[in-house]
Amino acid sequence: MALASMFPRPATALEVVSRFHNMNAISSFIVNVAPTRVRSWHKKLCPSQAKADEETAAKAAARTTDKSSPTIFDKIVKKEIPATIVYEDEKVLAFRDINPQAPVHVVLIPKDRDGLTQLSKSDPRHKDILGHLLYSVKVIADQEGLTDGYRVVINDGPNGCQSVYHLHLHILGGRQLKWPPG
Numbered sequence: 001m002a003l004a005s006m007f008p009r010p011a012t013a014l015e016v017v018s019r020f021h022n023m024n025a026i027s028s029f030i031v032n033v034a035p036t037r038v039r040s041w042h043k044k045l046c047p048s049q050a051k052a053d054e055e056t057a058a059k060a061a062a063r064t065t066d067k068s069s070p071t072i073f074d075k076i077v078k079k080e081i082p083a084t085i086v087y088e089d090e091k092v093l094a095f096r097d098i099n100p101q102a103p104v105h106v107v108l109i110p111k112d113r114d115g116l117t118q119l120s121k122s123d124p125r126h127k128d129i130l131g132h133l134l135y136s137v138k139v140i141a142d143q144e145g146l147t148d149g150y151r152v153v154i155n156d157g158p159n160g161c162q163s164v165y166h167l168h169l170h171i172l173g174g175r176q177l178k179w180p181p182g
Contacts, residue, residue: 054161061165062158071166073109087140091132094140094171103174104144108136109166117165118156137171146173151181 075081076095083095086106097105110129116122122130134152141150150173155162 054163058155058161058163059158061163071113071164073107073164073166073168074113077109077111087136087143089136091129092136094136097170101170102172102177104146104150104172106140106144106171108133108140108169108171113166116167118162119154119167120156122167133167133169137169140171141173144171144173146171149173149177151177153181 072081076083077093085093085095087094087108091111092108093111094106094108097107110116110133112129114126114129116126116129119130137152150171153170153172154160154167155170
């Protein structure tokens with residue numbers, strides 16, 4: 001059923017809920033159809049469902065991703081896909097995450113993937129870029145004003161909820177972060 005026919009005018013939350021027969025249908029609609037802001041609202045109201053969605057996406061990516069084909073990050077590096085770039089040098093690129101988990105949430109990637117799909121797949125030839133990525137985190141954190149601290153996250157593999165197989169670091173800050181994280 002087309003969304004426009006379901007909601008021909010702005011709808012209240014009660015009207016939206018009444019169109020679905022159960023909570024799974026509502027969650028599916030929000031995750032698969034609704035815009036990013038509504039997804040963010042959904043994550044706050046249904047954190048266990050949002051966590052399950054992220055885990056499912058990560059497991060699907062691990063099964064279906066051709067790790068040799070270009071990733072969304074390769075396309076951002078080539079400027080084929082727009083991104084809000086906050087830092088760039090000859091080796092790395094950093095941009096704002098489209099689904100921020102903190103007031104400051106930046107994704108940092110090597111421009112040349114060079115087989116570095118995951119941290120666990122690194123080998124001695126990657127030492128220089130790995131060191132450069134970590135130093136770049138410090139530069140970006142300074143630039144973003146994260147003087148009271150920040151967190152660096154690398155998701156690795158399906159159990160680490162990695163959904164893009166191009167090594168990337170998440171830089172999170174701008175609020176008090178909690179422990180444990182996941």
